[in-house]
Amino acid sequence: MSGSTPFKMRLVHLDLKGAPPKVSYLSEIFPLFHDLGANGLLIEYEDMFPYEGHLQLLRAKHAYSPSEVKEILHLARLSELEVIPLVQTFGHMEFVLKHAAFAHLREVALFPNTLNPHEAESLALVGAMIDQVLGLHGGSSWLHIGCDEVYHLGEGAASRRWLEQEQHSKAQLCLSHVRAVASHVLARHPGTTPLLWDDMLRDIPKDQLAVSGVPQLVELVLWDYRADLDIHDKVLLMEKYRECGFLRLWAASAFKGATGASQALPPIEHHLRNHAQWLQVAGSGPADTLQGIVLTGWQRYVTGWFSPxxxxxxxxxxxxxxxxxxxxxxxxxxxxxxxxxxxxxxxxxxxxxxxxxxxxxxxxxxxxxxxxxxxxxxxxxxxxxxxxxxxxxxx
Incomplete structure (x- = not known):
């Protein structure tokens, strides 16, 4: 794979929020990833990370210990895989906001998926999570801060009041939180560059993105898991981001999951077509526009979210x-x-x-x-x- 791909970085995504594997199993598959051409891992720990102090309640029952995280990093190095941790900081915050201690930081009280961006405590919370994760990933070149699918953004009482003032918009609200989180990463961990899923930024006008300051703080990861993605449209989107000031972009395909809420086995043809089309996207834009590709593998695709x-x-x-x-x-x-x-x-x-x-x-x-x-x-x-x-x- 490495000899025929335009992507300098080739990451395999490990989604640990559903059925996380034991470290002994990771020791078996990391060499396989390397042999297939991967040179990095995007590890989405969620509640499998050994948070400490006031964050200890986030740990799952079988969360990895600090020594197990260090062992994972050691195993990755042995297989020449660079590890990039992923910490959700806006959407997909269920594993945090389901807890009574943090429920008051929900954007909408009923839904634990979205963080309230108006509370100073919200930024302090994700900042503490970031600091603990990077504390065990010393020297990491990148940190993925998530921020995809921020459902219910702007629907909380504080957001509604804010949106009524001075013609504020949901786009400004999103960009403000992203800027704050990315600034925390760069200030506290100056050698680490934040990565960001791109979906919440796709429809924001170019001029608004350009003046937001966000393009100078993060590298965008453009994700599209469809087997029939529009290659021309994706190239135009890349050009838009470049014109806004994002100098380095990433792509994200999928090797499993993302095809429906009830999949017992991955539809291989679908995913192969998705990978092939991303290769066409990479070959259609300016050379070296895409820094790398993330092959995502989403968990919890068997019987969906309403199983017996x-x-x-x-x-x-x-x-x-x-x-x-x-x-x-x-x-x-x-x-x-x-x-x-x-x-x-x-x-x-x-x-x-x-x-x-x-x-x-x-x-x-x-x-x-x-x-x-x-x-x-x-x-x-x-x-x-x-x-x-x-x-x-x-x-």
Missing amino acids: YHRRRNLIHPVMVQHIQPEALSLLARWSSLVQELEAALQLVFYPDAVEEWLEENVLPSMQRLQGLLQDLSQAAAPQPPSTGPTPDTG
Whole structure:
């Protein structure tokens, strides 16, 4: 791979927020990554990092110990893989904001995915996380600060008040937080350059991006996991970012995940086409525009976020409730109406005992499943204290 690719850096993404592997397994696959042409790792620790002090409650039950993190770094060096840690600092903050101690820092009280960018404590929180992670990754050339899919941005009470003042915009709100986080990284860790997912910046006008100061602070990672991505459109987007002042850009494809909420096996053809199209993008733009590529591998793509396991343990993400509950209620209403019509039609032909038997065998099981689903949704939607259990992932 390394002999035929335009990408100087070729990173394999390890998503540890779902079914993280043991260190002994990593010792087996790191040499394989190297043999296949990779020269780096993007490690998204989430709750597998051994946070300490007031952040210790973020640790998962089987979080890596400091010595295990050091062993991972040692194993990476043996396979000539440069390690870049990823710390979410804006969106995808469920593993932090689900805890009672930090729930007050949510942008919207019901949803633990987005950080409130107006609170000084929010920046202090992500700053402490960054400092602890980089403390165990001394000399890291890059730190990925996430900031993708910042859902519900601008919907909190503080944000709504801010947006009403002086014609502020959600774009300004996003750029302000990114600038603050990146500035913290550069001030406290001057040898480390922040990386940033690009999706929240794609639609921001060029002039606004250019004057924000963000292009001088971060390197953007353009992600697109589709098998039919628009190569010309991607080249134009790269040109836009360059004109705004982003001098170094990265790409991100996917080798698994990102194709739906229920995948038992990766659709290999889809991912191969995605990789091939990113190679075309790299060959279509100015030489050396793309610093490297991240081959992402997203976890928790088997049965999605509403599996029987999650339902039994009431580990249902509020976002899923918001998506599913209205449809389920509508379906139950249609079913109930249809059953009444069906029962009336059957009674014209059969005696009551035959009608009861047919409905109980052919209709009742489906109705009970739907009613059980709605019961679980109602329980998940009820106000509850912030969780301290496993985080249901949103991918």
